[in-house]
Amino acid sequence: MAEEPAPANRDAASEDVVAELVRKADRDRYLATLFAPDAHRPALLALYAFSAEISRVRDVVSEPLPGEMRLQFWRDLIEGDGLASSGHPVAQALGAAIARYALPRKPLLDVIEARTFDLYDDAMPSVGDLEGYCGETSSALIRLASIILAEGRDPGGADAVGHGGVAYALTGILRALPWATGRGQVFLPVDVMNRHGLSRGALLARQVDEPLRAVLAELRVMARRHLEAARAALPGANPAVQIAMLPVALVDPYLAALERAAADPFRTAADISPLRRMWTLWRASRQAR
Structure with a gap:
């Protein structure tokens, strides 16, 4: 696959935050991105960071209800086009990936729905x-x-x-x-x-x-x-x-x-x-x- 130049307006600091999250939370997928074309790596890391954020919701809440609220936060961002303006580095990176590659949103929402099981x-x-x-x-x-x-x-x-x-x-x-x-x-x-x-x-x-x-x-x-x-x-x-x-x-x-x-x-x-x-x-x- 031919590689294309990376966009000039990439936020290096935010990308580092996203990459570090994946490196710590999802080592297999982080290592796999090292073998992907450089131009596509930020979007892949954004996708995997989103998955990591959703999968660790139970770890940061003490009861299911706060977990449900966190998952709803992500649903609202994805359904309402609020990713880019959220101020959340993972959400912003995911929004950029969706915009650049026209990613379908339903699979992202399905990830959230499936992870609801983890709260209980x-x-x-x-x-x-x-x-x-x-x-x-x-x-x-x-x-x-x-x-x-x-x-x-x-x-x-x-x-x-x-x-x-x-x-x-x-x-x-x-x-x-x-x-x-x-x-x-x-x-x-x-x-x-x-x-x-x-x-x-x-x-x-x-x-x-x-x-x-x-x-x-x-x-x-x-x-x-x-x-x-x-x-x-x-x-x-x-x-x-x-x-x-x-x-x-x-x-x-x-x-x-x-x-x-x-x-x-x-x-x-x-x-x-x-x-x-x-x-x-x-x-x-x-x-x-």
Whole structure:
């Protein structure tokens, strides 16, 4: 993909704030932007910073109602064209990205709607609900990133984007199991838990037994199935889609780490080394060009 000169009126200080937020809150996507064309990097970081802002709402409120109000703040900005004049560096950066690349607003609103689930301690009802949550919080970002990388055009690749986003988000949910249960959240779908005899109480009490291992094993298989479907759809896709999909390249090593941690998923970190992470993204970026 050819790179074009960056706009002359970019606010370097605001861009630094946005980039630092993504670097701290969403390391995978931050590293992935390093392999994107320079001219598109600010818009990608704005998109990922927006996602980070929405995903951390529960962390900065003590009750759901203030969280709902924060989410409504973002809805109002996006629906009412108030991003540019908000004074909020992430909102302003997002507004600039929307204006430059004609990004559709509905996927952004869908991210907000899906993240409302995070404010409460309700269990994820079903596999279908979980896949929908992953699609709206992860696949939507990949689609918007691909539009940015395609200069405002929709480059297609819906199957790869959809399955890749679900695989990435589901793997992230499995990796975050100790953190989520520590604050009383249940992202594991109830229908799968019931099928294997895992109760909510046992999960939140961090009882490591056969029902838990069976649930986690089934969800790892589900993540790998989506990953394989994404890989099957990716060859021949527009390079913009392939670059937008770079974080998905980390799913395979993350799943391997989850399998190694299966004996005690609450005590064993399912992570990969920084060097392995960077090398995986670099290799995927070379295959996308």
